Amino acid sequence: MTATPAIEGWFTTGAQPALVGTGCTTCATVFFPRAEGFCRNPACAGEEFEDVELSRHGVIWSYTDAQYQPPPPYIPRTDPYEPFALAAVELPEGLVVLGQVADGYGVHDLRVGGEAELVVETLYTDADGDHTIWRWKPVTEMGAEADQ
Numbered sequence: 001m002t003a004t005p006a007i008e009g010w011f012t013t014g015a016q017p018a019l020v021g022t023g024c025t026t027c028a029t030v031f032f033p034r035a036e037g038f039c040r041n042p043a044c045a046g047e048e049f050e051d052v053e054l055s056r057h058g059v060i061w062s063y064t065d066a067q068y069q070p071p072p073p074y075i076p077r078t079d080p081y082e083p084f085a086l087a088a089v090e091l092p093e094g095l096v097v098l099g100q101v102a103d104g105y106g107v108h109d110l111r112v113g114g115e116a117e118l119v120v121e122t123l124y125t126d127a128d129g130d131h132t133i134w135r136w137k138p139v140t141e142m143g144a145e146a147d148q
C-alpha cells in the first residue's frame, strides 16, 4: 500500500510535513493555496512565485464543528457524512489555513489562542492505497513540554 496526497502539491509528507504555498518574488507575500499567474497583493504587479514551505505550527484563530459537508477540496471521509471539527490556524506568515482537526481530537480539545501543529493523516483508502490530507493537531500542555 502506498500513501499519496489527496491533493497533489499542497503539502509535503514525511515525519515533518508542511503545507506548500508560494511566495511572490516581488513583494515576498506568501500565499496558500498557491498563487499562480499574478500576485494577489493589489499593490504588487509581481508575476513570479517560488514554492515556500509554511510553518508547521500556528495559533488557533477559530474553530467549528462542521455539521454540514464543506465544499471541495474537503473530500468527505465517510458516507453518510459525519460531523468533525475544523480549525482555522493562523501561521507566522500571516495566513489563516483551514483544516480538519486530527483524528482523536474534537472541539473540546481546541481553544482560541492555543497552538496547533500540522500533521498528515489518511483521508481515505482505496485500491491505490492511502490518500492523505493535512490536519491540525492541537498541542496540549503535555505536547508543548515534549516539544521543548
Ligand SMILES: [Zn+2]
Residues within 6 Å of the ligand: 024, 025, 026, 027, 028, 029, 039, 040, 041, 044, 045, 046
Ligand atoms: Zn507580490
